[in-house]
Amino acid sequence: MKKQLLQIIVGVIAAGLTFTSCIEDDGGSINSAFFVGVEAESGTDVIVGVDDLSTGVISPIGTGVEQPAWMSFYQMGNTMLACGYTSDNLTTGYRMVDTVFTEVGSLVTELGIYGMTEVDDKTAIAVGVTRSGFEPRVFYFIDLESMSITRKVSSKIDERQEEGLVAWPTGMVVQGNKFFVSYYLMGAGELEDVPAFATPNSNQARVAVYSYPELEFEKIITDDRTTDIGVYSGERAILETEGGDLYTYSTSALANGFLPTPDNPSGFLRIISGSTEFDSDYFFNFEEKSGGYKLNNVVYAGNGKAVVRMAKEDDTNPDYKWATYGPNIEAELAICEMAIVDLENQSITKLDIPAHGGEWGMANLVYDGKVYVNVSTADEAHIYEIDPQTATAVKGAKINGNWAKGFAVLKD
Numbered sequence: 001m002k003k004q005l006l007q008i009i010v011g012v013i014a015a016g017l018t019f020t021s022c023i024e025d026d027g028g029s030i031n032s033a034f035f036v037g038v039e040a041e042s043g044t045d046v047i048v049g050v051d052d053l054s055t056g057v058i059s060p061i062g063t064g065v066e067q068p069a070w071m072s073f074y075q076m077g078n079t080m081l082a083c084g085y086t087s088d089n090l091t092t093g094y095r096m097v098d099t100v101f102t103e104v105g106s107l108v109t110e111l112g113i114y115g116m117t118e119v120d121d122k123t124a125i126a127v128g129v130t131r132s133g134f135e136p137r138v139f140y141f142i143d144l145e146s147m148s149i150t151r152k153v154s155s156k157i158d159e160r161q162e163e164g165l166v167a168w169p170t171g172m173v174v175q176g177n178k179f180f181v182s183y184y185l186m187g188a189g190e191l192e193d194v195p196a197f198a199t200p201n202s203n204q205a206r207v208a209v210y211s212y213p214e215l216e217f218e219k220i221i222t223d224d225r226t227t228d229i230g231v232y233s234g235e236r237a238i239l240e241t242e243g244g245d246l247y248t249y250s251t252s253a254l255a256n257g258f259l260p261t262p263d264n265p266s267g268f269l270r271i272i273s274g275s276t277e278f279d280s281d282y283f284f285n286f287e288e289k290s291g292g293y294k295l296n297n298v299v300y301a302g303n304g305k306a307v308v309r310m311a312k313e314d315d316t317n318p319d320y321k322w323a324t325y326g327p328n329i330e331a332e333l334a335i336c337e338m339a340i341v342d343l344e345n346q347s348i349t350k351l352d353i354p355a356h357g358g359e360w361g362m363a364n365l366v367y368d369g370k371v372y373v374n375v376s377t378a379d380e381a382h383i384y385e386i387d388p389q390t391a392t393a394v395k396g397a398k399i400n401g402n403w404a405k406g407f408a409v410l411k412d
Contacts, residue, residue, distance in 0.1 A: 034365070035080055035094075035101065037073035037406035038064070038399060039327075045071045045405065047082065047094070049101060052397065053365070053372050053383050053407075059400035065094075065101070072113065072233075072361070073406020077121035079104070079144045080408040083113040091126070093147045096412040105147025111138055115235040117172040127169045127181075132189035132196045134159055134166055139215060153215040157183055157208050164191030165201060167208070170230025171237035173246060178276060179210040182237045182248055184228030184258075202228040202262045205250050205269055207238070209276050223269055223278040226250040226285075227262040231297065231324075233360040239300040239343075244273030247306075247343055252287070253294040254315040255323040255335060255358075261315045266294035268343060284346045286310075296324045296336060297362035299371055301388035304344045307371045309362055311335040324358030327376035327403035333357075334377055338384075340391040349391040353384055365407035372396070374404035 032049030038060045039045050045067040046060035060066075069088040074081045080094045091113060092106040111128025118124050122145050128138040136154040143150050157167035164187055171182040183206060189196030205223040210216060227250040230237025239247040252258060252266040268284035271277065286295055286308075293310040300306050313320045313335060323333045336358045338351045356375045365372040371386040381399035386392070 032101070033409070035408040035410060036404050037067075037071065037082065037363075038401045039070075039403055039405055040401040043070075043402075045069070045082075047073075047080070047101075050397070054385055054394070054396040057398045057400050058383070058404070061400060065103075071405070072235075073363070073408070074116045074124075075406075075408040075410075076116060076118045076124040076142075077144050078411055080406075080410060081116070081124070083116075083126070085112065089113070089128075091142075091147075093144065094408075094410070096410045099412050101410070107142070107147055107149055109138075109140055109149070111135075113140075114233060115169050115172060117174065117236075119174050125172060125174070125179075127172065129168065134161055134188055134190065137167065137169060155208075155210075155215070155217060157181060158185065158206065158220055160185065160201075161188075161190075163201060164188055164194030164198075168232065170232075170234050171248070173238045173240050174212050175240065175244065175246070176274075177212050179212040179215055180238055180246065180271070181208045181210065182206070182229040183208065184230060184232075186232075197232070197257060198260070199228065199258045199262070200260055202252075202258055202260075203264045205229050205248060205278070207248065207271070207278075219276070221271075221277055223283075225264065225283045226267040226269060227252040227264045228258070229269075231256040234297055235361050237298075239298060239306060241300070241304060241343075242302070246271040246273075247300075249286075249295045249298045249308075251295045253296070253311060253313055253324070255294070255311050255313045255320045256296060257322050257325075259321055268341075270343075284341075284343065286341070286348070289346065290339070290348050293337070293339075296358055298341075299362060299364045299366065299373070301340075301366055301371050301386075302369075303389070304342055305388040306341050306343060307364070307373065307386055307388060308339050308341055309336050309358065309373075310339060311337070311358075325360060327357045327359055327374070327381065328378050329357035331378055338373075338375075338386075338393070340386075340388050351386065351391065351393040353393050359403060359405070363404050363406050365409065367409055372407060374399070376403045 048064040187198035265287035
């Protein structure tokens with residue numbers, strides 16, 4: 001993990017700038033059906049406009065909108081956001097303006113953004129986190145129209161200084177007058193025997209519940225049937241169904257950075273719509289029902305189905321630590337596979353996708369009944385088109401680069 005992070009290219013950005021401009025690539029203004037954030041082989045991130053995700057080659061070479069640093073990409077409402085990773089805390093918004101992909105403003109946060117949720121088409125909430133120490137986590141309310149921060153709320157979420165642990169947010173959902181935040185407990189790097197990112201207390205699932213819109217802390221709900229929820233930089237570990245039920249996923253995997261590795265199995269929990277407690281009658285023991293696989297990342301696809309990235313690991317082998325974070329990882333550690341799960345019926349159907357590397361999160365686009373995801377190996381990267389209803393997958397466009405880090409569909 002440390003080795004990979006040291007390779008991240010971080011740009012130096014002047015803080016406090018807000019501007020609006022039309023973005024053009026070398027071939028003219030970008031006017032496309034889809035937008036893909038691609039990490040080029042050089043390590044540079046570029047937003048590329050494409051008309052088809054199913055065929056052809058998506059290339060950042062000589063085209064697209066080059067980014068200043070190693071970025072995370074989100075679609076919030078009708079805006080694509082590019083957020084700087086680690087020390088570069090600039091977030092830039094893009095929208096279609098008069099059929100042209102246009103930079104509509106930027107904002108700077110004190111902390112690096114490690115997760116975001118859409119409240120409505122005009123509002124998003126981002127969470128800023130320090131990678132070590134006991135500093136508060138900060139929730140930023142973002143006005144997407146003006147690309148400005150309208151409010152900031154600080155919270156410890158679940159700080160345990162005596163254990164050397166802090167909360168790392170992994171998912172956020174606004175539902176009615178409640179704000180749910182899933183997290184895992186990781187070492188703050190302040191105690192000698194609890195290094196940064198260590199997970200000595202992860203045999204429990206935890207979600208913090210706040211009031212909304214006040215964001216006043218109310219309580220922490222827990223469940224001992226599975227483990228800490230989500231993964232580092234996974235960002236969307238709470239899934240909301242059409243009926244308002246919330247599902248969380250727990251990974252329990254060394255390959256996802258959990259060391260010590262929890263004993264409880266990887267699985268799904270549920271919070272029934274309108275409730276602020278875990279459903280005691282529901283536990284989807286994914287690890288048992290899949291024959292030993294552990295969840296890595298999950299995308300809700302609609303109609304109670306989800307696309308999962310999963311891994312079967314040897315948790316006694318130290319080489320497996322963080323093994324799901326290398327898009328172009330060596331073949332012997334390319335342990336990620338994919339499946340469709342039915343959350344209500346608790347069924348699992350493996351997809352015909354070869355073993356591959358993982359990502360920081362799981363870049364995806366749910367569009368027109370299909371789910372588009374990045375699949376990278378040491379040799380190549382492709383978009384795969386997944387039909388969650390038939391549990392089939394088709395290899396799509398080739399990525400001329402390391403991996404697709406984000407997708408967006410923007411309307412004028």
